[in-house]
Amino acid sequence: MIKDMIEATDFRDAMSLLTTAVNVVTTEGVSGIHGFTASAVCSVTDTPPTLLVCMNQTSRSHAHFIENKTLSVNVLGAHHESISNAFASKLSSEERFKQGSWTHLKTGAPILEDALVSFDCEIEQVQEVGTHSVFMCRVVAVKQTEQQGGQEESLVYFNRAYSRVGQAEIA
Structure with a gap:
């Protein structure tokens, strides 16, 4: 069915059929240590290497990301479902970071040691679009x-x- 006016619930239902990677996005700095589970992450350009990360402005950690001006994107492997759930829950930051082992690269934003890949970033621009902030990193x-x-x-x-995608070694 095609509608002239798209309702928010119809849009969310349609977007649920867009397969996305699961990431934990973290920050640490003057405003403390914080993180959240995100699917709205994508590459913008490789020159200079830049990612786009979207975050709901009503998130309790939103202001902390703005103040710290850094973040890391930790791409989760199939074995990280519990970490994804923890960072999507109402757990405190302290409780969230008890999940997994963490380290740092250049910016000080927490890096999940066994993430498939981690991108350590400086937030260069923030644009507000509707209910979300778009971070250019x-x-x-x-x-x-x-x-x-x-x-x-x-x-x-x-x-x-949740689903898994990729290559598992066949015994």
Whole structure:
């Protein structure tokens, strides 16, 4: 069915059919340590390396990302479903970061040690669009994890459920 006016619920239902990578986006700085689960992350350009990250302005950690001016995008593997759930929950920041092992690269934003890949970024621009802020982030460091046993499966979200995509080594 085609409608002239698109309702928010119709748009969300349609977007649920767009398969997306699951990421945990983190920050640490003068405003403290914070993080959230995000699917709205994409590449903008490779010269200079830039990512786009969208965040709801009503999120309790939104102001902290703005103040810290840095973030990391941690791309989750299939084994990270519990970390995704923790960072999407109402747990405190302290409780969220008890999940997984964390380190840092250049900016100080937390990097998940066994993420498929982590992008360490400086937030260069913020644009408000409707209910969300769009962060334009210059990538200053990248850490790719060598997967154990040939397993390179990514955690993705499709039709409001987790799925796995990639290559698992066949025994």
